[in-house]
Amino acid sequence: MIPRQVVWGVGAAAVALGATLAVTLFATLDSREEAAAATVALLLVGGSFVVAGLHAWRRRPGNRVGPLMIATGFSWLVAGFVEAREPLPFSIGYVAGALPFAFVVHLLLAYPTGRLRSRLARVVVVAAYVVTTVGSLSVSLFVREVDGLDDQPRNLLLVADEPGLADALETAATLTGVALVLLATGLLARRWLAATPVERRGLAPLLGTGALFLAALAVTLTADQLSGDSLALGILGAIAMLLFLAVPYAYLIGLLGSRASRATAVGELVQRLSEAGSRGSLRDAIAAALGDPELDLVFRRPDRDEWVDAGGRRVSLARAGLGRAITPIARDGETIGAIVHHRGLTEERELLANTAAAAALALDNDRLAAALRARVAELQESRANIVSCGLSERRRLERDLHDGAQQRLVALSLQVNLAADKLHDDPATAATLLDRARDELRHALEELRELARGIHPAILTDHGLDAAVGALAGRSPVPVQVRPLPSERLPSPVEAVAYFVVAESLTNVAKYARARQAEVRVERADGRAIVEVRDDGVGGASVERGTGLRGLADRVEALDGHLNIRSEPGEGTIVRAEIPCASS
Amino acid sequence: MATAATTVLIVDDHPSFRATARLLLEVEGYDVIGEAEDGEKAIVAAGELRPDLVLLDVNLPDIDGFAVARRITGEEAAPAVILTSSRDSSDFGTAVTRSGARGFISKADLSGASLAELLG
Numbered sequence: 199m200i201p202r203q204v205v206w207g208v209g210a211a212a213v214a215l216g217a218t219l220a221v222t223l224f225a226t227l228d229s230r231e232e233a234a235a236a237t238v239a240l241l242l243v244g245g246s247f248v249v250a251g252l253h254a255w256r257r258r259p260g261n262r263v264g265p266l267m268i269a270t271g272f273s274w275l276v277a278g279f280v281e282a283r284e285p286l287p288f289s290i291g292y293v294a295g296a297l298p299f300a301f302v303v304h305l306l307l308a309y310p311t312g313r314l315r316s317r318l319a320r321v322v323v324v325a326a327y328v329v330t331t332v333g334s335l336s337v338s339l340f341v342r343e344v345d346g347l348d349d350q351p352r353n354l355l356l357v358a359d360e361p362g363l364a365d366a367l368e369t370a371a372t373l374t375g376v377a378l379v380l381l382a383t384g385l386l387a388r389r390w391l392a393a394t395p396v397e398r399r400g401l402a403p404l405l406g407t408g409a410l411f412l413a414a415l416a417v418t419l420t421a422d423q424l425s426g427d428s429l430a431l432g433i434l435g436a437i438a439m440l441l442f443l444a445v446p447y448a449y450l451i452g453l454l455g456s457r458a459s460r461a462t463a464v465g466e467l468v469q470r471l472s473e474a475g476s477r478g479s480l481r482d483a484i485a486a487a488l489g490d491p492e493l494d495l496v497f498r499r500p501d502r503d504e505w506v507d508a509g510g511r512r513v514s515l516a517r518a519g520l521g522r523a524i525t526p527i528a529r530d531g532e533t534i535g536a537i538v539h540h541r542g543l544t545e546e547r548e549l550l551a552n553t554a555a556a557a558a559l560a561l562d563n564d565r566l567a568a569a570l571r572a573r574v575a576e577l578q579e580s581r582a583n584i585v586s587c588g589l590s591e592r593r594r595l596e597r598d599l600h601d602g603a604q605q606r607l608v609a610l611s612l613q614v615n616l617a618a619d620k621l622h623d624d625p626a627t628a629a630t631l632l633d634r635a636r637d638e639l640r641h642a643l644e645e646l647r648e649l650a651r652g653i654h655p656a657i658l659t660d661h662g663l664d665a666a667v668g669a670l671a672g673r674s675p676v677p678v679q680v681r682p683l684p685s686e687r688l689p690s691p692v693e694a695v696a697y698f699v700v701a702e703s704l705t706n707v708a709k710y711a712r713a714r715q716a717e718v719r720v721e722r723a724d725g726r727a728i729v730e731v732r733d734d735g736v737g738g739a740s741v742e743r744g745t746g747l748r749g750l751a752d753r754v755e756a757l758d759g760h761l762n763i764r765s766e767p768g769e770g771t772i773v774r775a776e777i778p779c780a781s782s
Numbered sequence: 783m784a785t786a787a788t789t790v791l792i793v794d795d796h797p798s799f800r801a802t803a804r805l806l807l808e809v810e811g812y813d814v815i816g817e818a819e820d821g822e823k824a825i826v827a828a829g830e831l832r833p834d835l836v837l838l839d840v841n842l843p844d845i846d847g848f849a850v851a852r853r854i855t856g857e858e859a860a861p862a863v864i865l866t867s868s869r870d871s872s873d874f875g876t877a878v879t880r881s882g883a884r885g886f887i888s889k890a891d892l893s894g895a896s897l898a899e900l901l902g
Contacts, residue, residue, distance in 0.1 A: 604868045611890045612802045612892060615893065616809060620809070638798065
């Protein structure tokens with residue numbers, strides 16, 4: 199917010215400058231009519247820029263468009279002193295004569311953001327300031343008589359009367375000016391082509407007027423160098439001046455236009471959204487309202503920190519793409535979606551905010567549909583994973599049986615055969631063989647027990663999760679603290695999955711975590727069973743790495759639950775499963 | 783039974799089976815001159831030790847036992863190869879006969895007599 203005093207101060211300064219100009223002109227010009235005509239023309243142009251500039255500045259304090267328009271107006275008033283017939287005001291006005299054009303080139307190229315968008319634009323603006331200051335000053339050092347001025351006052355800046363040098367300097371400055379003006383016109387055309395349709399509605403008046411003004415200025419400056427026809431030059435000059443005068447009004451019209459187009463855009467959006475029956479996709483409606491056909495609408499899933507598109511596919515907002523920007527859609531303080539749009543639209547903050555607000559009202563259906571599709575995709579994926587997980591578990595079982603118990607039993611069978619053969623001839627060898635056979639049998643039994651426990655632990659079925667988790671903790675080589683478990687039994691599928699979450703997590707702790715201790719917590723809250731295993735080890739675990747946690751996640755998701763793993767390197771690991779579990 | 787003891791190389795990745803088979807064969811008058819725990823070591827040992835018989839497990843950790851059999855029996859003056867496994871011969875179809883091995887004995891049926899029968 200620009201303080202009121204500043205606005206009034208700038209306005210007062212402009213009035214004072216205008217009044218000084220008027221007094222000077224009336225005091226020094228012989229003809230009152232001439233003085234009146236010059237004063238009115240100068241004050242009209244200068245005043246229009248200052249007033250429009252102040253309006254722009256108050257509206258967007260951080261935007262340079264306002265100050266640039268004010269500067270154009272002030273410099274125009276200062277340049278007006280060239281009309282005076284007194285050496286001091288004339289000399290000041292003569293030197294400042296071209297400066298307003300530099301400001302207006304800067305203004306046009308920086309519109310509407312106030313920032314110059316490219317390196318070339320910055321070069322053009324800097325060159326324009328240099329030509330209109332250094333160029334004018336150097337000409338005025340060597341010119342005694344300016345062409346086309348009758349009863350010209352003395353030029354106070356004159357150092358040496360060198361008409362040839364002054365002409366050459368003026369021609370160079372003018373031609374450079376023409377080149378800069380043409381470059382600026384090209385940059386405006388490029389800006390126009392890069393704009394979205396909604397942006398164009400706001401840009402059209404000022405960019406159009408500005409481009410016409412620059413073209414007229416280029417023609418006038420060129421003609422001034424080539425032709426001596428003062429009537430033609432006068433007409434060209436008048437056209438250029440009228441277009442110059444039109445610039446601040448075009449700015450105000452553009453402001454109204456873009457306000458109206460924004461209001462129209464949001465109005466159309468609201469209307470399209472309210473036509474529930476014939477409604478196309480919400481995305482299409484927003485794309486039309488913002489005039490960005492490439493626009494994407496993404497939804498935040500209600501139950502987790504994840505973004506999906508309308509098809510339910512997971513998307514990453516971090517990879518929105520070059521030239522795209524993101525505007526969140528929020529309702530009741532909660533972010534429920536986001537619009538991924540053309541970066542140029544970020545300037546249209548109000549439009550985006552209004553669109554996002556309108557979209558928030560209509561988002562529910564699309565968002566729920568997207569969440570549902572994401573859920574279906576997840577279920578399909580986890581179903582496929584469970585099938586393949588089942589197959590690989592069977593392969594592992596076959597392998598374990600073959601390498602373990604089966605080998606033991608083979609050896610056992612051979613030893614018993616051999617012992618039977620030796621029983622009469624060599625009882626001592628037979629006894630040794632039977633000892634070995636007993637060992638093999640013991641090992642085979644242990645391995646079978648271990649295997650059976652991996653398939654489904656009998657202790658869980660018979661004595662519940664508390665006892666089963668206690669047994670897992672007891673077998674773990676890393677000390678495990680088990681928090682008191684719920685006293686009532688959980689539904690058996692939930693119990694089984696909870697058991698495997700603890701079993702797999704503790705196996706991982708023992709194998710990889712290099713932890714000093716671990717803790718197991720099983721709770722029942724809000725219709726969910728929460729299973730948490732945490733350790734103080736090295737961290738770095740993830741579902742993506744290794745099949746163990748992926749398999750667990752699939753088992754948990756099969757019960758509509760969610761497995762969450764926090765495992766920053768060096769900060770231990772927390773495996774947390776939330777499984778829906780209605781009270782039985 | 784041969785007058786000079788038949789020399790045997792036992793190839794199996796399970797130490798308990800190798801130990802039991804060695805004991806059983808030695809008791810039955812065979813001369814176990816080496817053991818190998820995988821396919822590559824088996825092929826090297828067969829070349830160096832020149833045994834009369836290689837008792838070769840089908841499921842080895844590196845190369846499939848059938849491939850090992852083909853490599854060993856492809857050499858000149860190759861030893862007899864007898865495949866063995868804790869699985870049944872019906873699990874392997876015709877792979878046994880195509881491997882160049884003399885035959886197959888399930889591990890549980892291993893004995894001097896069953897080997898002698900296959901060796902002929």
